[in-house]
Amino acid sequence: MRPEGSLARWISWEFLGLDKSSWEAIHIVFCALFVIAAIFHLALNFKAIVVYLRTGLDNGRKNWLELAVAVGLVVVLALVVIWRVPPASWMMEGRTNFKNYPRGLRIEIPCADFEKQSLRRVAEYLGLGPETVLKELEDKGLRWLKPESTLEETARQNGLSPQELYLRILDARARE
Numbered sequence: 001m002r003p004e005g006s007l008a009r010w011i012s013w014e015f016l017g018l019d020k021s022s023w024e025a026i027h028i029v030f031c032a033l034f035v036i037a038a039i040f041h042l043a044l045n046f047k048a049i050v051v052y053l054r055t056g057l058d059n060g061r062k063n064w065l066e067l068a069v070a071v072g073l074v075v076v077l078a079l080v081v082i083w084r085v086p087p088a089s090w091m092m093e094g095r096t097n098f099k100n101y102p103r104g105l106r107i108e109i110p111c112a113d114f115e116k117q118s119l120r121r122v123a124e125y126l127g128l129g130p131e132t133v134l135k136e137l138e139d140k141g142l143r144w145l146k147p148e149s150t151l152e153e154t155a156r157q158n159g160l161s162p163q164e165l166y167l168r169i170l171d172a173r174a175r176e
Contacts, residue, residue: 009115009152011105012161107163107170115162119154120147122166126173136172137165 007013008020015023042049081088109115110125117125123133130147137145142165144157155165 006109006112006115007105010109010161010163012155012163105163107167109163114166115152115155116150118148118150119145119169122151122169123147126169128169128173133169133172137168140168142168 005020013020018026079085084092114122119133120130123130126133134145134147142154142158145154149157151162151165155162158165160168
């Protein structure tokens with residue numbers, strides 16, 4: 001559960017000290033390892049699985065009962081999710097509420113992935129000259145200011161979220 005991508009970056013969302021891109025990296029690596037482990041497991045146990053299926057299906061009801069229960073549970077769980085029955089509906093509502101109402105949002109993102117725009121583009125978007133914006137930010141004590149740097153890069157280098165940096169740029173606009 002996390003805010004949407006642009007929003008998570010916009011407010012510098014973190015959980016357990018990790019930001020969105022770190023959690024995505026963990027997710028991708030663990031998913032890949034899971035798939036590799038599953039393939040490895042199936043390859044190592046292929047003969048045993050085939051024998052189990054053949055003898056189990058030929059020799060008795062016990063395996064049919066296990067199979068029927070497993071399939072039944074999967075179908076019931078899928079229907080609970082599809083029909084949005086509690087507790088699945090509660091989980092999905094909670095996820096939606098969390099994603100749509102993040103803490104720390106003070107100003108809406110002008111557009112998706114706005115934090116990836118260069119300071120020059122942000123200044124132009126606001127109808128300001130890049131030099132004006134850079135001078136104003138420099139006067140406020142910010143460092144590592146380059147017109148080609150993104151809002152996100154500059155914010156992180158200065159210990160801010162992209163949202164906080166954008167608010168400071170808006171202050172420069174208000175003074176002009």
